[in-house]
Amino acid sequence: MLDRTQPDENQNAGDIGSDGVPEHVADDKPAAQGWRPLNWLKRAGQFFFALSFSSLTRRIVSLNLAGLVALVASILYLSQFRAGLIDARAQSLLVQGEIIAGAIAASATVQTNAITIDPDRLLDLKTGDSYGGTDDSLDFPINPERVAPVLRTLISPTKTRARIFDPYGTLLLDSRDLDNVLSFPLPPPSQKPGLVERGMVAIRTWLNRGDLPLYRELGRENGNGYAEVSDALQGQKRSMVRVNSRGEVIVSVAVPVLRSRAIHGALMLSTQGDEIDQMVTAERLAILKVGGVAAAVMIMLSLLLASTIAGPVRRLADSAERVRRRIKARIEIPDFTRRRDEIGHLSGALRDMTSALYSRMEAIEMFAADVAHELKNPLTSLRSAVETLPLARNENSRARLLEVIEHDVKRLDRLISDISDASRLDAELQRQDAIPVDLRRLLTTLVSVANETKLGHDVAVETRFEGRGPTDTFAVTGHDSRLGQVVSNLLSNAQSFSEAGNKVRLTCRRVRGEIEIVVDDDGPGIRDDALERIFERFYTDRPHQGFGQNSGLGLSISKQIVDAHGGRIWAENRAGPVDEDGAPTVAGARFVVRLPAL
Numbered sequence: 001m002l003d004r005t006q007p008d009e010n011q012n013a014g015d016i017g018s019d020g021v022p023e024h025v026a027d028d029k030p031a032a033q034g035w036r037p038l039n040w041l042k043r044a045g046q047f048f049f050a051l052s053f054s055s056l057t058r059r060i061v062s063l064n065l066a067g068l069v070a071l072v073a074s075i076l077y078l079s080q081f082r083a084g085l086i087d088a089r090a091q092s093l094l095v096q097g098e099i100i101a102g103a104i105a106a107s108a109t110v111q112t113n114a115i116t117i118d119p120d121r122l123l124d125l126k127t128g129d130s131y132g133g134t135d136d137s138l139d140f141p142i143n144p145e146r147v148a149p150v151l152r153t154l155i156s157p158t159k160t161r162a163r164i165f166d167p168y169g170t171l172l173l174d175s176r177d178l179d180n181v182l183s184f185p186l187p188p189p190s191q192k193p194g195l196v197e198r199g200m201v202a203i204r205t206w207l208n209r210g211d212l213p214l215y216r217e218l219g220r221e222n223g224n225g226y227a228e229v230s231d232a233l234q235g236q237k238r239s240m241v242r243v244n245s246r247g248e249v250i251v252s253v254a255v256p257v258l259r260s261r262a263i264h265g266a267l268m269l270s271t272q273g274d275e276i277d278q279m280v281t282a283e284r285l286a287i288l289k290v291g292g293v294a295a296a297v298m299i300m301l302s303l304l305l306a307s308t309i310a311g312p313v314r315r316l317a318d319s320a321e322r323v324r325r326r327i328k329a330r331i332e333i334p335d336f337t338r339r340r341d342e343i344g345h346l347s348g349a350l351r352d353m354t355s356a357l358y359s360r361m362e363a364i365e366m367f368a369a370d371v372a373h374e375l376k377n378p379l380t381s382l383r384s385a386v387e388t389l390p391l392a393r394n395e396n397s398r399a400r401l402l403e404v405i406e407h408d409v410k411r412l413d414r415l416i417s418d419i420s421d422a423s424r425l426d427a428e429l430q431r432q433d434a435i436p437v438d439l440r441r442l443l444t445t446l447v448s449v450a451n452e453t454k455l456g457h458d459v460a461v462e463t464r465f466e467g468r469g470p471t472d473t474f475a476v477t478g479h480d481s482r483l484g485q486v487v488s489n490l491l492s493n494a495q496s497f498s499e500a501g502n503k504v505r506l507t508c509r510r511v512r513g514e515i516e517i518v519v520d521d522d523g524p525g526i527r528d529d530a531l532e533r534i535f536e537r538f539y540t541d542r543p544h545q546g547f548g549q550n551s552g553l554g555l556s557i558s559k560q561i562v563d564a565h566g567g568r569i570w571a572e573n574r575a576g577p578v579d580e581d582g583a584p585t586v587a588g589a590r591f592v593v594r595l596p597a598l
Contacts, residue, residue, distance in 0.1 A: 004173035007119065051369070063301060070294055082280050089276065089441030093160070093269045097255040100154050101267045105259040107146050136171075142166065142257065142265050146172045152178055159275070163268045164257070167233060169223030172265065195395055215242035215250050223266070227307040228254035232266035249276040312336050312343045316350055321355055330358060360426075367537065371419055374538045375412070382408040419552040422537075425482075425557060429564045432479055436598055439474040439483075439515055440465060444506055446484055450491050458500040461491055474515050475598040478565045483595075484567075486513045486558045490519040490591050493554060497589065510597060514567075516592040525573040525586035533570060535559045567595040 027418065142164060155162045155175050164176040218225040229237040239253040249541075256263045315334045323331045330449035333354050336347035385404040394400040438458035445464045488508075494504040498521045507518040526534060526541075533539050540552035562569040569592065576587030 003417075026387070047068065049292070063244065063305065067298055070291075075308070081283055082276075084411060085276060085279055086241055086249065086251055089271060090241070090253060091347070093236060093251060093253040093271070094239060094255065096154075097253050097267050097269045098156065100151065100269070101255045101257045103150050104142060104147050104164065104267065105257050105264065107143075107150050116549070125253055142172055145467050148178060148275055151175060159272060161270045161272065163223075165229055165233070165266045165268065165269075167263060168231065169221070169225075169229065169266075171220040171223055171272070190246070201574070212241055212243050212249075215244045223268075226252070226268065228252060228400055229266050229268055232256045232268070233263060249280075251276065303457050309343065312339075312347070314349060320350065323357075367423075374415055378408040378411045378415070382412070387418055388559060409519065418557070422553055422557050423559055426564070428480065429479065429561075434477045434479065434565075436475050437480045438507055439476060439517070442480055443487060443506060443517070445493065446487050447506060450488075459495040459498045459502055461504045461506060463506045466507060473598075476515055476542040476565070476595045477598050481564070483562045486561050486593065487517065487519075489554045489558045490593070494519050494521035494523070494589070494591070496519055512593065513597055514594045515594075515597045519591045520574060520588060521590075522588040525589050526571055530572075531571050535569070562593055565595055567593060569593045 023396075030202065041261060054230075087088070087405075116198075127130060128533065144164075144340060144417075151162055151164070151173065160175075162173075163171060164173040168174050216536065224230045224233070224239075227241045231238040233256065235256050235258075237253065237255040242250050243251070244250055250270055252268060254268045255268050257265040284557050305542040312334070316336075319331055319333045323333075331354070333351045338342050338344065380553055385401045385408065389398065389401045389405075443463055443465075447461050450461045467474075491504060491506070498504060502522045505518075505520045507520070509516050530539075530541055534541065536552075536559075537556045559569050572590050572592070574587040574590050576585040578584050
């Protein structure tokens with residue numbers, strides 16, 4: 001809006017870039033440099049939209065954007081207000097100037113000594129003709145003495161400076177020179193301003209200057225030096241916007257003084273140095289007040305947001321530190337899971353992690369205790385046999401003691417091997433990546449190996465896959481070697497409880513979103529009180545086998561592997577026909593494994 005009021009020679013004043021290089025020179029830079037910010041913005045936008053926005057993220061982004069939008073809106077509003085104020089003031093001065101110029105033209109007097117008459121031409125006039133016609137030989141100059149009262153009356157209420165120039169650009173009358181009528185603020189004393197004042201002037205000049213020209217007071221004979229006065233003396237009205245040396249905006253207009261279509265001079269009206277700035281300053285103060293209230297509200301919201309983030313995070317950090325130091329036997333992490341944001345997720349994750357940590361520590365303690373107890377029994381027996389061996393009186397006693405020693409050594413070797421396998425299980429499952437496992441191929445291979453080796457049992461294994469067709473897939477995500485260990489343990493356990501000539505049946509089927517593996521045998525079944533205990537470490541219930549022939553870790557390791565794969569394992573008895581008393585009998589044991597299907 002301001003460019004319309006500027007002279008043509010100033011229209012290109014803003015063609016210099018912010019780095020001091022003209023725009024036409026900057027355009028010659030390589031295209032790659034020009035597109036680099038666009039590529040950065042593109043990557044930033046892709047990252048921004050790729051984020052998963054939760055409620056907490058939306059709150060942070062919304063608050064930051066709200067402050068930025070408020071700041072930008074305030075600046076834009078102030079700039080528009082200032083430009084609109086200048087345009088309105090210029091239009092007002094133009095209307096006021098036309099009115100005052102008309103009054104000045106009407107108050108001008110004819111100077112008789114300025115009228116020139118040519119007698120020869122007067123004799124050539126015909127009847128009805130007048131001397132001069134449309135000629136401008138009659139001159140009506142502006143008389144300052146007659147115009148001053150009119151100017152004084154019209155200018156005094158507006159606090160506007162008025163200057164009248166003759167057709168040659170010479171100053172005839174200045175409203176500042178009217179005595180005892182108009183009161184204008186005197187210019188500041190010619191003393192050197194202080195540091196604070198110079199700083200304020202510099203800031204105001206930087207805010208107001210832009211590409212506006214600098215206003216200077218010209219001499220009384222240099223009225224044509226004002227572009228608007230020069231145009232007014234040519235019959236065109238014009239407005240200009242400048243800033244003075246103190247950074248104050250000055251709006252000036254010039255209109256021609258016309259009478260009988262002749263230009264008798266120019267009237268120039270200009271605002272006082274601080275008129276526009278006082279209005280803009282008042283508006284800035286109003287914006288500062290609103291900004292202060294907005295800042296207070298933003299601070300309150302920021303404190304509230306900080307309390308919802310920093311407070312819970314600090315409590316979680318303190319609890320985690322106490323868990324590390326283990327001040328108490330068991331430290332509870334604060335529960336913020338009711339919050340639907342990152343703090344709630346963090347609280348839930350820390351609680352789950354701490355619970356898993358304590359469970360792992362308890363399991364290690366129990367495992368260590370169980371291992372010590374299980375190792376103590378064969379060691380005690382071995383020690384007794386070794387101490388008794390020198391006291392043996394005959395070869396038969398010595399042979400029996402050697403058998404005991406050999407049995408205990410084998411038992412210790414078996415226990416140490418199983419304990420080592422169980423202790424490495426968790427670490428191995430954590431290190432290896434889970435992959436898709438085809439259970440059809442895995443079970444077929446395991447059954448084939450079991451039927452070929454039989455491991456000292458004359459018990460065959462048959463397999464069956466229940467599905468709509470041979471193309472049905474039975475795939476899970478996990479570790480094929482460990483899943484094969486589970487199935488091998490279950491098959492070996494079923495074969496060990498089955499009589500020679502019987503069969504062990506392995507069935508694989510899909511049950512909704514899970515894959516179910518069932519191992520059935522025709523053995524004596526499981527006592528009701530042992531259905532849960534058989535998965536405990538070192539528990540064994542084999543009356544038909546000698547003591548110490550089994551470590552009791554097979555089913556425990558199987559349960560540990562299934563749990564690590566997110567599945568379930570349990571044991572039950574298969575119901576057989578009722579006996580003579582009508583009581584149900586046990587047809588054999590059944591082990592069921594269910595794993596999440598892929």
